[in-house]
């Protein structure tokens with residue numbers, strides 16, 4: 070009898086631990102897969118914006134994205150050291166292509182990025198459960214959001230589900246998926262690039 074009670078208690082304890090570790094283990098944001106030795110060169114090239122997450126309705130964190138159909142980014146070395154050039158081609162819902170660019174400042178020994186001209190904003194990199202994606206967390210005085218980017222325009226559904234889980238564990242339950250119904254804007258051409266903040 071005592072043995073049965075004990076094993077029941079152990080079972081109960083095990084289930085409770087499972088419940089509390091969903092966010093601790095599986096869902097929690099992790100930077101574990103970020104390759105620091107190759108940082109930042111492994112992120113150079115093209116990225117597609119797949120989804121964003123924020124705390125909830127009324128949160129200004131997702132406002133900038135609601136008029137987007139799709140967005141493609143390119144990240145490359147800047148002419149100056151310890152700086153990365155991030156260029157975007159945003160396809161607005163109304164069909165226009167909107168070029169944008171930002172400068173990321175890189176600090177030696179860290180994978181956190183600072184945005185030039187936005188000293189309050191910090192961008193942290195987290196691993197994605199699929200090989201060709203990355204999760205960014207942007208935080209500033211007004212905004213806290215998670216962004217999911219992929220090397221290809223489509224990600225397996227499971228990766229998007231894992232992103233939602235990670236967001237939920239960070240208490241970010243409002244998810245915005247980019248519609249991606251229109252063609253992607255091209256990078257070539259002499260578009261007048263606006264610097265954004």
Ligand SMILES: *[C@@H]1O[C@H](CO)[C@@H](O)[C@H](O)[C@H]1NC(C)=O
Pocket residue numbers: 136161162163164165
């Ligand atoms: C299309 O939408 C964008 C974003 O809302 C806006 O900035 C732009 O002026 C619009 N363009 C046209 C031609 O309506």
